[in-house]
Amino acid sequence: MSTTQIAEGLWQIGLGPVNAFLLDSLDSARDKQGELTLIDTGVAKSEEKIVAAIESIGRKATDLKHIIVTHCHPDHSGSLAAMKRKTGAVAYMHRDDAAMVRRGEGKRPMTAAPGLMRKVFFTLFVSFSSGKIEPAVIDREIDDGTELPIAGGLKAIHVPGHCAGQLAFLWPRRRVLFAADACSNMMGLGYSLGYEDFALGQRALSKLVAFDFDAAVFGHGAPITSGAAQKFRQTFAS
Numbered sequence: 312m313s314t315t316q317i318a319e320g321l322w323q324i325g326l327g328p329v330n331a332f333l334l335d336s337l338d339s340a341r342d343k344q345g346e347l348t349l350i351d352t353g354v355a356k357s358e359e360k361i362v363a364a365i366e367s368i369g370r371k372a373t374d375l376k377h378i379i380v381t382h383c384h385p386d387h388s389g390s391l392a393a394m395k396r397k398t399g400a401v402a403y404m405h406r407d408d409a410a411m412v413r414r415g416e417g418k419r420p421m422t423a424a425p426g427l428m429r430k431v432f433f434t435l436f437v438s439f440s441s442g443k444i445e446p447a448v449i450d451r452e453i454d455d456g457t458e459l460p461i462a463g464g465l466k467a468i469h470v471p472g473h474c475a476g477q478l479a480f481l482w483p484r485r486r487v488l489f490a491a492d493a494c495s496n497m498m499g500l501g502y503s504l505g506y507e508d509f510a511l512g513q514r515a516l517s518k519l520v521a522f523d524f525d526a527a528v529f530g531h532g533a534p535i536t537s538g539a540a541q542k543f544r545q546t547f548a549s
């Protein structure tokens with residue numbers, strides 16, 4: 312587990328093959344520290360690692376007030392129920408995937424994205440996962456365009472394709488895009504390993520390039536800390 316600061320009030324928590332993110336709502340002109348928000352929760356049994364990450368930045372688990380889950384896949388929703396038990400935080404998801412997580416389901420049928428390496432990794436890491444998760448309560452359903460009053464405002468962008476309820480988030484205060492699994496940055500900026508509907512996923516990515524941001528972070532792969540919107544346009548503009 313490694314926790315890396317990406318921007319003021321933003322940390323990436325490495326949880327094996329997947330990243331989660333911690334946001335501090337602080338407004339540096341006004342507060343010393345603000346309430347914490349977690350974006351994604353890793354696979355099952357990641358809760359101790361996430362709490363250790365929170366403590367590593369000098370905070371405690373009960374400072375966590377919001378948990379946003381970007382989509383239902385078990386590497387993002389797997390420790391949601393456990394993190395809610397530890398913190399009592401409010402959970403947010405897109406309604407299409409909220410219904411799945413409430414039933415303990417974290418996967419719909421998917422196929423590999425184009426490219427040999429993606430196919431190999433998809434076969435190894437995605438196709439064998441059972442898709443079962445511990446059911447969790449989702450307190451608030453969000454949709455395309457929802458502006459969450461968190462950390463100065465987080466705008467939800469519905470980007471289905473990889474997953475029907477896939478959300479990305481724009482954080483204008485720090486000019487960061489949370490791309491989640493709409494795409495990845497593992498073998499350079501590119502598609503995720505698998506999609507429920509690849510053509511729909513491509514259309515969603517061409518929607519993301521309309522936004523302006525400096526940094527982008529991903530469920531899988533390294534952050535892009537500058538010039539990210541331009542890289543998105545070069546890679547995904549149709």
Ligand SMILES: [Zn+2]
Pocket residue numbers: 382384473474492
């Ligand atoms: Zn996913």
Ligand SMILES: [Zn+2]
Pocket residue numbers: 329384386387492530531
């Ligand atoms: Zn993922």
